[in-house]
Amino acid sequence: MIRVEDSIDKLVRDDLALVITWGDGHKSRFDYVWLRDSCCCAECGDPLTATKRISIADIAPTTWARLAAAEGPNLKIEWEDGHTSVYPRAWLRARCNCPESRAARRHLPTLWDSSSSGNLGAIPYSEFSADDEGLLAALEQVRDRGFSLIRTTPARLGTLESIAAKIGFIRETNYGRVYDLVVKPDARLFANRGVLVPPHTDEAYRHHAQGLALFHCLQAAKGGGGVTILVDGFKVAEDLRRENPAAFELLTRVPQQFAQRYDSLDLRSAARLIACDLDGQIVGVRFNMLGSIAPDLPQELISQFYDALRQLAVLHRDTNNWLQILLEPGDLLIIDNERVLHGRTAFDPRAGRRHLRLCYIDRDGYHSTLRVLGRKLGRFGADLVLPSGAAN
Ligand SMILES: [Fe+2]
Ligand SMILES: [Zn+2]
Ligand SMILES: [Zn+2]
Numbered sequence: 001m002i003r004v005e006d007s008i009d010k011l012v013r014d015d016l017a018l019v020i021t022w023g024d025g026h027k028s029r030f031d032y033v034w035l036r037d038s039c040c041c042a043e044c045g046d047p048l049t050a051t052k053r054i055s056i057a058d059i060a061p062t063t064w065a066r067l068a069a070a071e072g073p074n075l076k077i078e079w080e081d082g083h084t085s086v087y088p089r090a091w092l093r094a095r096c097n098c099p100e101s102r103a104a105r106r107h108l109p110t111l112w113d114s115s116s117s118g119n120l121g122a123i124p125y126s127e128f129s130a131d132d133e134g135l136l137a138a139l140e141q142v143r144d145r146g147f148s149l150i151r152t153t154p155a156r157l158g159t160l161e162s163i164a165a166k167i168g169f170i171r172e173t174n175y176g177r178v179y180d181l182v183v184k185p186d187a188r189l190f191a192n193r194g195v196l197v198p199p200h201t202d203e204a205y206r207h208h209a210q211g212l213a214l215f216h217c218l219q220a221a222k223g224g225g226g227v228t229i230l231v232d233g234f235k236v237a238e239d240l241r242r243e244n245p246a247a248f249e250l251l252t253r254v255p256q257q258f259a260q261r262y263d264s265l266d267l268r269s270a271a272r273l274i275a276c277d278l279d280g281q282i283v284g285v286r287f288n289m290l291g292s293i294a295p296d297l298p299q300e301l302i303s304q305f306y307d308a309l310r311q312l313a314v315l316h317r318d319t320n321n322w323l324q325i326l327l328e329p330g331d332l333l334i335i336d337n338e339r340v341l342h343g344r345t346a347f348d349p350r351a352g353r354r355h356l357r358l359c360y361i362d363r364d365g366y367h368s369t370l371r372v373l374g375r376k377l378g379r380f381g382a383d384l385v386l387p388s389g390a391a392n
Helices: 032-037 089-093 100-102 125-130 132-145 159-166 233-243 244-254 300-317 363-376
Strands: 008-013 018-024 027-031 065-071 075-077 085-088 147-151 177-183 197-200 212-219 229-234 258-263 265-271 274-275 282-285 322-325 332-336 340-344 355-361
Touching: 008 065, 018 032, 027 032, 027 089, 032 085, 075 089, 075 100, 125 132, 125 147, 132 159, 132 332, 132 363, 159 212, 159 322, 159 332, 159 355, 159 363, 177 229, 197 229, 229 233, 233 244, 233 282, 233 300, 244 274, 244 300, 332 340, 355 363
Parallel strands: none
Antiparallel strands: 008 018, 018 027, 065 075, 075 085, 147 332, 177 355, 197 340, 212 332, 212 355, 229 322, 229 340, 258 265, 274 282
């Protein structure tokens, strides 16, 4: 059965494109070059594995369709050079490039602030680990809100790595595969002391920041404090866009510089704090005042840059944007590190040891698992366009 929106009312071939009026009245315009490049025949490639056998260099700039006609559930095109292409019409309709259709294919984040504290949507480990549904539910939370909290996991070493393996590959760094956040009296890193850690994204000093950060609580802080702070970086960036469009625009264009140096390590990046795609949608943020270094910028940009940076920093510091969660032993927090900032309130390490184990997973592996499970479990939107992160 052909759906009405995949049936064709009218086909018009103009000089550059094929214009289809669909059964429901919607109109799509497909450029010949796009259609020819997307040919699904065995000679041109295998769309199943996304393997292509033709190059744009093989397609003449003047390519045009000699004939276009509906054929069963497909659309058949005969090209001027004699090649024939057959496209499933549902496939074409799903790729309409009008603004409304493109917007509908796009994942829209659910923005939040401190008022979401009562609605953490924590998933019990028994549910999470029962089947693919549990895992997908957690990954969909990460996709929609930027974080997911799994409660009552086994509070022992090794749990983090086995859960991470279900999502993707752990990205090994100079810290190793996993990193233990424990309070040490002589700690050089902020995270390993009892002081307040202001909200930040991790590893902003890498050209490609980490995609997901997974925090597994093994021992909670005692005597109060040590509460995890989360900030929705997308929400805060949208606030800045609304309040001061010029500052927002500047931070999407002018990079900040970050570094981390110790022992035999010297990492540096120059990266934009807010990354937007071609359509202006935010696809990633990074923010870490503690890891930033003196910016190397044209003199005329310096004061503007600091003004914009200050406005963003003030929003990040505003506790109305803070979601506060007291992690308990066995809690596992999965964060999209290119969307959600994390921090921690101060606590007294003398009251007892606090131990969190941390690892990172690449963004592309997480997206892949989300798509594969979504398709397997018949989720609408398994093919949504997802934010690509803060890489510049
Ligand atoms: Fe951190
Ligand atoms: Zn072909
Ligand atoms: Zn459309």
